Amino acid sequence: SDHSDANAVLRATAAELVPDFSGALYIFNNSRDRLVLSTAWGRVEEDMHETINLGACWALKRGKPHLNRADGRKLCCDHHLGGEALLEIPMIARGEIIGLLQLFAEGADAEGRLETIQELGSALADGMSLALANMALREKLRNQALRDPLTGLYNRRYMEDSLQRFVRLADREDREVSVVMVDLDHFKRLNDEHGHAFGDQILRESAQALVGALRETDIVCRYGGEELVVILPDCNIERAADKAEVL
Numbered sequence: 001s002d003h004s005d006a007n008a009v010l011r012a013t014a015a016e017l018v019p020d021f022s023g024a025l026y027i028f029n030n031s032r033d034r035l036v037l038s039t040a041w042g043r044v045e046e047d048m049h050e051t052i053n054l055g056a057c058w059a060l061k062r063g064k065p066h067l068n069r070a071d072g073r074k075l076c077c078d079h080h081l082g083g084e085a086l087l088e089i090p091m092i093a094r095g096e097i098i099g100l101l102q103l104f105a106e107g108a109d110a111e112g113r114l115e116t117i118q119e120l121g122s123a124l125a126d127g128m129s130l131a132l133a134n135m136a137l138r139e140k141l142r143n144q145a146l147r148d149p150l151t152g153l154y155n156r157r158y159m160e161d162s163l164q165r166f167v168r169l170a171d172r173e174d175r176e177v178s179v180v181m182v183d184l185d186h187f188k189r190l191n192d193e194h195g196h197a198f199g200d201q202i203l204r205e206s207a208q209a210l211v212g213a214l215r216e217t218d219i220v221c222r223y224g225g226e227e228l229v230v231i232l233p234d235c236n237i238e239r240a241a242d243k244a245e246v247l
Contacts, residue, residue: 003027006131007039014041014124018103018117026052027099027132035060035100043104052079052100059088060097065118070110085110087118089125093133101125148222150200151207159221159229166233178240180230180247182210187226213247 007025014023022042026035035052037045056078059066068076068086080086084106091099103121105114146158154162163179170177184206191199203226210220210230219231230247232240 002135003038003132006128006135009131010124010128011039011041013127017120017124020105021114021117022104024048024102024104025099025128026102038099049079057088057100059090059100063090063092063097065089065122067111067114070106085114087114087121089118089121091125091129091132093129096133098129098132098136101128151204151222153207153211153228154219154221156221156223159219159223159231162219162221163231166231170233175234176236178232178235178237180232180240180244181223182206182228182230182247184226184228210247214243 010025014021022040024040024043024045025038027038028034029036029051034054035057037048037050040048054060057066058075058077066075066077066088068080068088070083070085072080072082077086077088084104087103087105089101089103090097091101101121101124103114103117105111146154148155166177169175184202187199187202190202203222207220207222207228210228214220214230214232217233219233221229221231223229230243232243235243
C-alpha cells in the first residue's frame, strides 16, 4: 500500500532469495533529477550515498544492468565507493526507469558470484518496479479525484470534507477556524473579450498567488467557476480579515 510496505517485502524477499548478498533500493525524487535511498539490507545505511545523480550511474545511462568491479577497473560508476563489487539493475515499468536496485558482494570471486544471480536480481527489480509503478498510478488517480485539473487546487468535494473535519475539530477542542470566499470580478467579461484560454491562465495565476501567500496548513480550493475558497485552521475572524486583505 505504500513505500514502507514495499521496502519491507523487498528486504524479506531478498534475504530469502539472495541471502549472501547485501543490497539497496534507490527511487526517484519528485522532480526526477536524482535518486534517493529508499531502503537497504545487510549493510549500514549511514555509510551509503543518500542520493545518486543520474549522470553518475552507468546502469541508468545505458538502461541495463551494470557490474562495478571491486577494484574500480573498467567502466565504473562515479558513485561507486570501491572495495566490493556492485551489481546495479535499473528498474523499468511501462517503459520508464523508476528506480535502481543494487546488490553488493565482497571477497573471493565477488564479480563472478554477482553475475550468477543477475537473472534473479532482475526478477526482483521487475517485481519491485511493478509495485512502485502501481503506487504511483494510485497516487495520481487519487490526486485527480481530489484536485481541480486546471488550477491544481483541491476541488469542491475535498473542500466540503475538509471543512466538516476542521469544524468538528474546532468544536471538540475549542479551537477556531475561518473561511474566506474569493470571487474574481468581471470574469465573464474577461472570457468574452480575451478568450477562455486567457481566462484559464488568470485562474491558474490567481490560484498560485493565493497558495504562495498562505501557510502550509491552510487549504485553498476551487469552489466552482471563478469562485475559490480558503480554509484557515486555528485562525480567528480578525486575523482572517487581515489575511483576506493581503490576498
